[in-house]
Amino acid sequence: MLKIIQTTKALLTRFNTDHPGFKGLLINLLLAIVAKVLSLVLTPISIAYAVIRVVVFAPRGTKIALLSQYFLDMAIMIDMTGNSTCRYFFNDILIKPNGYQFGKDVETISSVLGKNYEANTLLFMGKGVSNTLDDIEKNHVIKSINDNPEQY
Numbered sequence: 001m002l003k004i005i006q007t008t009k010a011l012l013t014r015f016n017t018d019h020p021g022f023k024g025l026l027i028n029l030l031l032a033i034v035a036k037v038l039s040l041v042l043t044p045i046s047i048a049y050a051v052i053r054v055v056v057f058a059p060r061g062t063k064i065a066l067l068s069q070y071f072l073d074m075a076i077m078i079d080m081t082g083n084s085t086c087r088y089f090f091n092d093i094l095i096k097p098n099g100y101q102f103g104k105d106v107e108t109i110s111s112v113l114g115k116n117y118e119a120n121t122l123l124f125m126g127k128g129v130s131n132t133l134d135d136i137e138k139n140h141v142i143k144s145i146n147d148n149p150e151q152y
Contacts, residue, residue: 004033047074079108094126110144117141 087103099121116122133140
C-alpha cells in the first residue's frame, strides 16, 4: 500500500503542483486508491461472514430470502459504482452522443441502458450489453429504468 502511495505521488509530481486544485486532486486520488484496496481485501471476508451469519443465526425459513436480498443489494451498489466510475468509457462506446448519459452515481447501468434503448440511442456495443442482460432476465434493461434515480 505504501508503495502504491509513493508511486502515485511520484507520477503526480509531473503535474502543475501550483494549480489551486492539485492538492484536492491528490487527496481524492489517494482516497480512491485506498478505498479500492480496502474493498478488494474486505469484500470477500464480508461476504463469507454474511453467509455464515445468516446460515447460523437467521430464523429457519428466512435464510434464502435474506441472502437473496443481500446479494441483490450488493449487485445494485456495484452497478451504481460502475455507472459512475465508467461514465466516460460507457458514454463513448455504448451510446450515441445525443443519448442519455452515464455517470449519475445513484443510477444503475441497466437503467441508463434501458433509457437509451427506448430512445434508440444505443450503439452496437450498447445493444450487445443490453441483449446480454436481457438474456439473463427477460426485458431487464426496460424493467430497470428508474425515472427518479435519487430515490435508490
